[in-house]
Amino acid sequence: MAIPPRILLGVSGGIAAYKAPEMVRRWRERGAEVRCAMTDNARRFVSPLALEVVTGHRVYGEEYLKPQGSGVEEHIELTEWADRLVLAPATANLLALLARGLAPNFLTTLALAWDGPVVVAPAMHPRMWNHPATQENVALLRARGVTLVGPVVGPLASGEIGMGRMADPLAIVGAGLEMSGLEVRAGVGPADDKSSLVGRRVLVSAGPTREPLDPVRFLGNRSSGKMGFALAAEAAKRGAIVDLVSGPVSLEEPPGVRRTRVETALEMRTAMLDRVVDAEVVFMTAAVADYRPLRVASEKLKKETGPPTVELVENPDILVELSKAPGRRLIVGFAAETEDVLRHGQTKLERKGCDLLVVNDVSRADIGFDSDDNEVTVLAKGAPPVVISRRPKRELAAALLDLVESDLVERDVVERELSTETESEVGA
Ligand code: PMT
Numbered sequence: 001m002a003i004p005p006r007i008l009l010g011v012s013g014g015i016a017a018y019k020a021p022e023m024v025r026r027w028r029e030r031g032a033e034v035r036c037a038m039t040d041n042a043r044r045f046v047s048p049l050a051l052e053v054v055t056g057h058r059v060y061g062e063e064y065l066k067p068q069g070s071g072v073e074e075h076i077e078l079t080e081w082a083d084r085l086v087l088a089p090a091t092a093n094l095l096a097l098l099a100r101g102l103a104p105n106f107l108t109t110l111a112l113a114w115d116g117p118v119v120v121a122p123a124m125h126p127r128m129w130n131h132p133a134t135q136e137n138v139a140l141l142r143a144r145g146v147t148l149v150g151p152v153v154g155p156l157a158s159g160e161i162g163m164g165r166m167a168d169p170l171a172i173v174g175a176g177l178e179m180s181g182l183e184v185r186a187g188v189g190p191a192d193d194k195s196s197l198v199g200r201r202v203l204v205s206a207g208p209t210r211e212p213l214d215p216v217r218f219l220g221n222r223s224s225g226k227m228g229f230a231l232a233a234e235a236a237k238r239g240a241i242v243d244l245v246s247g248p249v250s251l252e253e254p255p256g257v258r259r260t261r262v263e264t265a266l267e268m269r270t271a272m273l274d275r276v277v278d279a280e281v282v283f284m285t286a287a288v289a290d291y292r293p294l295r296v297a298s299e300k301l302k303k304e305t306g307p308p309t310v311e312l313v314e315n316p317d318i319l320v321e322l323s324k325a326p327g328r329r330l331i332v333g334f335a336a337e338t339e340d341v342l343r344h345g346q347t348k349l350e351r352k353g354c355d356l357l358v359v360n361d362v363s364r365a366d367i368g369f370d371s372d373d374n375e376v377t378v379l380a381k382g383a384p385p386v387v388i389s390r391r392p393k394r395e396l397a398a399a400l401l402d403l404v405e406s407d408l409v410e411r412d413v414v415e416r417e418l419s420t421e422t423e424s425e426v427g428a
Contacts, residue, residue, distance in 0.1 A: 013041020198239035207247035225249030
């Protein structure tokens with residue numbers, strides 16, 4: 001019989017602390033054992049009693065911090081009991097203490113004594129998140145192997161909207177379980193039954209296209225498909241019905257995702273246009289060749305005949321066609337830029353007619369093409385740009401989907417309001 005994961009949840013003092021009992025409940029539903037430690041500030045947002053009730057155990061705080069050598073050291077006992085440490089919400093202060101190895105309270109003392117895997121879910125005001133000190137602390141923690149979940153863009157306690165909201169509790173629950181060796185759920189099947197993506201059709205394109213010159217040679221690019229596959233995997237995890245149209249890449253399809261393999265831009269166009277009718281969200285992550293050779297030699301081009309002159313013709317712009325396709329859906333384009341990234345991105349957003357454009361700087365070696373990480377700026381008409389700082393593509397996909405989900409929820413609300421207005425007009 002499998003040993004249940006033992007999760008130690010550390011709660012620090014932010015408004016999102018009130019979501020801690022919900023996370024504990026979800027873990028326990030999935031068979032995990034959970035214990036909690038909290039800072040004094042966290043107690044102002046969630047009662048220790050609530051956490052005691054949902055965990056079925058006492059909750060650890062300052063009263064358990066005994067001078068070294070004065071008997072049982074609870075923080076050491078706890079670290080020996082757990083196999084995973086999840087810190088949620090993690091304030092800017094907690095991130096700084098963790099990064100620098102400072103231990104002024106029970107929670108940070110415990111964290112310093114911890115040598116296992118750690119998941120951190122930051123939550124703070126966007127200005128604190130964007131502060132170079134916080135970003136430096138985050139980079140330090142990542143370099144030490146800490147998994148960061150969020151933060152995400154969304155409404156904040158202050159009433160503003162920005163990057164700094166704690167990730168969805170179910171995303172944190174999923175990260176905690178995944179790393180304890182438990183599957184969140186195999187295949188399609190959301191950990192997140194509240195996700196607005198449950199049952200929605202999501203269409204993703206990924207990877208490069210190959211434009212043949214002769215039977216063995218082609219024009220291509222360095223896209224690995226990682227970004228698109230990460231989006232497809234995350235959408236499936238949230239309960240969406242996912243269609244993935246992919247150029248030639250060496251990645252396994254994520255569980256629960258229906259994959260169609262294509263080679264050329266024209267094949268990708270056909271596959272995408274066939275599937276867009278049913279789609280409610282489209283991610284055009286593929287690096288589609290803008291041009292293809294006008295003539296494809298039926299035999300391998302011979303060296304003896306000298307260097308060939310290759311005449312190119314323009315490929316159709318799939319994203320533009322998808323944006324014009326009949327029906328209502330959210331279309332998310334990507335833009336690979338190398339200079340003056342935001343200005344070119346804005347022009348592309350208008351030209352392509354999509355709802356959101358995710359711009360990445362592909363002149364950088366640490367992000368973009370074929371790297372494990374990405375950093376993007378999300379552009380939308382009439383809204384300020386949103387930066388999602390550098391992180392693994394899997395995490396970036398989650399942040400992007402959070403953004404898309406808030407957009408979908410907003411659209412649903414507007415649609416409901418409009419239909420109510422129309423109904424009452426008809427009734428009047
Ligand atoms: O695959 P990875 O290695 O993980 O790398 C990810 C990525 C860098 C490829 C990805 O993040 C990315 O930037 N994808 C878009 C690449 C691209 O083709 O950008 P573009 O600026 O040339 O095109 C803008 C948009 O138009 C894209 O959504 C593209 O899919 C679309 N397009 C372009 C040309 C064309 N003929 N048809 C299109 O639909």
